[in-house]
Amino acid sequence: MSRYQPRHQPILPTDDSPASAGTPVDKDGAEAGHGLFVATTTWLSYLAAERRLSPKTVEAYGRDLRQFLTFLTEYQGEPASLRTIAALGPADIRAFLAARRRDGIGSHSLMRQLAALRSFARHLERSGAGNASAFAAVRGPKVKKNLPRPLAVTAAKAVTTIESRAGDDRAEWILARDAAVLALLYGCGLRISEALGLQRRHAPVDGQMDIAVTGKGGKTRGVPVLPQVSRAIADYIAACPHPLPPEGPLFVGTRGGPLSPRIVQLVMENLRGALGLPASATPHALRHSFATHLLGRGGDLRAIQELLGHASLSTTQNYTKVDAARLLAAYDAAHPRA
Known part of the structure; x- marks a missing residue:
């Protein structure tokens, strides 16, 4: 079990949780801890109500942030707070990702954790409590895309x-x-x-x-x-x-x-x-077979995107393994200036 993943933690940090469990309480006392608690709570509420993320995704993001706060407490030798988060640099974020990697966390989970931290940093930036530049400057780990194979x-x-x-x-x-x-x-x-x-x-x-x-x-x-x-x-x-x-x-x-x-x-x-x-x-x-079989029989990529409910065409391209040659052939066949 990772030392940055304490057992029996609440999803949200609380005002009276011990600092060793990843609580947002700094040396200045409960006021700073309450500030991080409020920021965390409003961020998760925003994800659920405005971004309309699923409850499981919101829960995972909350857990990701809690693990990060726990790491900061041990890494910096003082309880995490809005002030310490605002002072972070890219090297601090990379140190967290490296620690998680040593704990056996895979690339997909690391990418999600980085996405959660970036989202929280942007939330702090919007509220004037910090900036997201340090988090945005960190490149995420490479993730191998393992799409499910279509059935015959x-x-x-x-x-x-x-x-x-x-x-x-x-x-x-x-x-x-x-x-x-x-x-x-x-x-x-x-x-x-x-x-x-x-x-x-x-x-x-x-x-x-x-x-x-x-x-x-x-x-x-x-x-x-x-x-x-x-x-x-x-x-x-x-x-x-x-x-x-x-x-x-x-x-x-x-x-x-x-x-x-x-x-x-x-x-x-x-x-x-x-x-x-x-x-x-x-x-x-x-x-996946639905999309692949439609595409293989001449289905329109945009129509398949709508049927699958993908917000981005690039997602559909990855999902159906559309290669560049096929896209260029469609371009050459359909564009008036081709």
Whole structure:
């Protein structure tokens, strides 16, 4: 266990926490500690209310900042405060990242921690309590992009049908539910959270051709639904023994409560064994397969970006492994001056 990650810490620093646990209390007493406490609290509230980050992301950012404050207390020999943070230089930030790296923290986590600290520094700068230049001057670690491999078309189709589960002794309605969820992931390119976040009233049945999906940042997008996906959802609704009120979740567990993402992951694990699929065949790989198969059949990159709910086209390019040659070919074919 890292010495910069004390056990049983609160997500937010508190006025009466000991300095050794990463508290914002400096030698001038409770007033300075309260100032950092208020700054931290307002920052996390801003992330949740205005930036509309997910609760798990806000929790992770709070934990990242707490670990940094703990490091500063040990590194500088005095409790962290707004004053000590304002006086930091790039070398101090690099020292923290180096310490985390020695503790075995990977590049992805380090990048997130640096992003959290930069966000907090910008918050202090906006409030006149510091500046973000030291944090902005630090280059983040290189992160290898390991995107999930797309499934073959035949494999992606197979995991979305009940027939692929021959011999499974679970209830028929559960098999229909699992097939409907996976059909949404592959047929509409949804994230697990987006599919399981659908309410019964959102179900694309009775001729409804699209669904409104709430993605990251609370942004809503419209996604067309294939007839095969609509039929899979209709079959599940007809077979489900639990009541599905309009404002309740569309997909429920065995006891009628909201379906857990972990259940969907376990379903894919079982299908990997039954169908001989590679370990890369995960629920998220179905979303990746959706985008890759569309692109491979001539789908427009901008349209795929909208369907996936990506804010940036560059994200879609990375996601679908679009190479420069393909983009240049599209440019040459479509631009009037090419």
